[in-house]
Amino acid sequence: MAARGGALLKYLRVKVQTMPTTRNPNNNGVVGLSFNSIRRRFSEEVRGTFLDKSEVTDRVVNVVKNFQKVDPSKGCDWKLKVKWVTPNAHFQNDLGLDSLDSVEMVMALEEEFQFEIPDNEADKINSISLAIDFISSHPQAK
Amino acid sequence: MFPFIQKMLSFQRSFSVSPFPILPLQLPSPMETHLWFVVPDEFKSVSLLNQYMELLSPCEKENVLSMRGEQLQKQALLARTLVRTTIARYQINNRVVDPRSLKFKRNVHGKPELEWESDGGQCPSPLHFNISHTSSLIACGVTVNSSIGIDIEEKQRKIKNNILAFARRYFSLHEVEHLSAISDPEVQRQEFVKLWTLKEAYVKALGRGFSAAPFKTFTICIKNGFRRGFDHANDLESGAPEVVVESSDHPERLTNNWQFGLFELVSSHYAAVCMEKDKTSDAGMSVPIRLTVRKTIPFVEDECISGTDAVVPIAGLIEQF
Numbered sequence: 001m002a003a004r005g006g007a008l009l010k011y012l013r014v015k016v017q018t019m020p021t022t023r024n025p026n027n028n029g030v031v032g033l034s035f036n037s038i039r040r041r042f043s044e045e046v047r048g049t050f051l052d053k054s055e056v057t058d059r060v061v062n063v064v065k066n067f068q069k070v071d072p073s074k075g076c077d078w079k080l081k082v083k084w085v086t087p088n089a090h091f092q093n094d095l096g097l098d099s100l101d102s103v104e105m106v107m108a109l110e111e112e113f114q115f116e117i118p119d120n121e122a123d124k125i126n127s128i129s130l131a132i133d134f135i136s137s138h139p140q141a142k
Numbered sequence: 143m144f145p146f147i148q149k150m151l152s153f154q155r156s157f158s159v160s161p162f163p164i165l166p167l168q169l170p171s172p173m174e175t176h177l178w179f180v181v182p183d184e185f186k187s188v189s190l191l192n193q194y195m196e197l198l199s200p201c202e203k204e205n206v207l208s209m210r211g212e213q214l215q216k217q218a219l220l221a222r223t224l225v226r227t228t229i230a231r232y233q234i235n236n237r238v239v240d241p242r243s244l245k246f247k248r249n250v251h252g253k254p255e256l257e258w259e260s261d262g263g264q265c266p267s268p269l270h271f272n273i274s275h276t277s278s279l280i281a282c283g284v285t286v287n288s289s290i291g292i293d294i295e296e297k298q299r300k301i302k303n304n305i306l307a308f309a310r311r312y313f314s315l316h317e318v319e320h321l322s323a324i325s326d327p328e329v330q331r332q333e334f335v336k337l338w339t340l341k342e343a344y345v346k347a348l349g350r351g352f353s354a355a356p357f358k359t360f361t362i363c364i365k366n367g368f369r370r371g372f373d374h375a376n377d378l379e380s381g382a383p384e385v386v387v388e389s390s391d392h393p394e395r396l397t398n399n400w401q402f403g404l405f406e407l408v409s410s411h412y413a414a415v416c417m418e419k420d421k422t423s424d425a426g427m428s429v430p431i432r433l434t435v436r437k438t439i440p441f442v443e444d445e446c447i448s449g450t451d452a453v454v455p456i457a458g459l460i461e462q463f
Binding site for chain 1: 208209210211213214217275276277295299301302303307308311312338342351352353356357358
């Protein structure tokens with residue numbers, strides 16, 4: 001969590017410009033910036049650095065489908081496997097991936113989205129929806 | 143619904159059978175590992191699979207049924223059956239154990255363990271186990287008073303990524319160097335698979351999850367063995383390559399309390415076993431892992447294959463029984 005916050009701060013560029021001030025007759029003329037206007041500006045910047053969730057969904061599903069196809073040792077099962085690649089698919093229970101497959105899958109996702117997924121986070125990504133959530137909320141994903 | 147499940151549900155109502163008695167066994171002694179395995183393809187009888195389903199807890203049954211497709215369901219069923227029937231073989235305090243009665247829990251890090259009730263209430267189980275699956279073979283290793291981790295992989299396992307790219311991303315520097323130095327791609331691939339199984343077995347033995355011991359933070363090295371004078375006929379592999387693990391991040395961290403064995407299983411798989419060294423033996427002295435390997439079809443037949451060419455040691459001190 002802390003790492004993500006740090007990464008977020010590094011990535012954001014908040015534009016500084018003079019804003020309409022509110023004069024509060026009670027605070028001896030100290031100028032205050034409207035909190036809401038700052039917050040609006042902030043969230044616009046923030047939204048701009050994250051990938052759109054539906055785009056992430058399509059790309060993740062695609063990576064997994066391509067991954068499932070390359071499986072000569074497992075015979076003709078791959079067609080079924082590709083059929084079961086849906087945004088809700090669980091790596092182990094639906095797609096039959098073992099630990100080595102799962103690690104390879106994470107690597108394929110890293111290549112697709114051009115960023116490194118830390119080992120302690122990768123450990124928790126055991127379904128397509130978790131992969132989508134993680135990638136969509138990571139500003140470094142491209 | 144799949145035909146297998148349909149038949150099974152209709153059987154469950156009218157079918158009740160007392161399990162073929164499993165012959166009781168002596169508990170493994172220190173530094174002893176018993177490895178039991180099943181070959182899923184050998185299980186075709188619906189009635190037998192039904193019997194197995196009867197052994198599972200409601201939660202385990204639900205989990206089996208939540209798997210997608212007959213193959214995955216069968217594998218999940220066989221895995222739980224293997225664990226339950228294997229542990230039930232070991233008579234504790236001269237009591238025959240019903241595989242159905244076994245209770246399992248997870249440790250704080252998620253590693254499955256046997257729940258153990260002694261007369262004085264709950265205490266840690268002396269029996270430790272670890273399981274590994276591939277679609278073609280499922281294995282369960284059992285030890286006493288020693289943490290165990292096992293991993294099985296098909297010898298022919300090919301990875302989708304380039305081996306060195308994968309190693310650079312996940313393995314330690316020394317391991318990458320070792321793999322890079324191998325010019326023959328097939329030998330390189332084999333060494334990769336062996337290294338993977340050893341690393342997995344280690345992390346599973348530690349029992350703290352993949353993220354607690356990321357693969358990059360430790361190095362496993364297979365050193366060419368050199369043992370002077372120990373040449374017991376039949377048993378010890380004199381000059382067997384030694385397997386050592388070292389922490390890359392924390393070189394001072396204790397790692398020589400773990401012992402490894404790597405072997406070829408039924409010509410088709412690599413199997414790695416990692417267990418805690420016996421605390422009573424001299425520190426620094428490596429005592430061989432006493433290994434017994436048995437293939438099983440629970441309730442039908444058991445076959446001891448250690449000491450045959452179905453078990454071929456590759457590295458680590460292994461004595462077969």
